[in-house]
Amino acid sequence: MQLEGKAALVTGAGRGLGRSIALAYAQEGADVAIISRTPTELDQVEEEIRALGRHGLARTADLTDRQQTDRAVEEAIDGLGHLDILVNNAGTTHRNKPMTEVTEEEFDRIFAVNVKSVFLTARHGVPLMKEQGHGMILNVASTAGLRPRPGLAWYNTSKGAMITATKAMAIELASFKIRVNAINPVAGETGMLHLFMGEDTPEKRAQFVSSIPWGRLSQPQDMANAALFLCSDEADMVTGTCMEVDGGRCI
Secondary structure, eight states: OTTTTOEEEEESOSSHHHHHHHHHHHHTTOEEEEEESOHHHHHHHHHHHHHTTSOEEEEEOOTTSHHHHHHHHHHHHHHHSSOSEEEEOOOOOOOSOOGGGSOHHHHHHHHIIIIIHHHHHHHHHHHHHHHHTOEEEEEEOOGGGTSOOTTOHHHHHHHHHHHHHHHHHHHHHGGGTEEEEEEEEOSBSSTTHHHHHSSOOHHHHHHHHHTOTTSSOBOHHHHHHHHHHHTSGGGTTOOSOEEEESTTTTO
């Protein structure tokens, strides 16, 4: 198994991409701690991890709040005993609309979830990984940070910040043998799809699919497969990479 003996922490893991990544890691031998704001969803994923024979640990937290994040990450690391992999998957967006119609509250929330949460988790994960002499950090960014869609200006901007953060973290942490990569998902079957489109209609879906050369929306398992490779020992020489998992959209 690719992650035998590893301990991973995945944020935003109650559903969608985070859930798929957490379960893929457990299937490949990792113990997995999961953090999200929704306890009922977390409890289900925790049970699924344990059903795979791995140690699962769920903690609820608003990852935009420093105290809640500190507590949840500390408890997760204590419960796992060590930390090899940190996946920053928590994310949010604003509904597709003109940039000047996005409220200040929406703007602040997007940057708090998509960018500040990476800063907050790094405050705990990076010192520990430096001390143990190895580690892997994976940020879930987006093709929106490379090839923006209209109507999502501030979401696009936040994901561009995540991509830059990934490269900056990678170059700073390489000497400590901590790898930092990102995946850039294209629009897919997740709970935020209707927000990206503005409204979920057959016409809007067709419009989004038409922008993807491979001819379909992404699935959570597509991202889990990429996340598994990038955090495995097989990717030992890969750091600072932001992998487009996008069916060719960014070509």
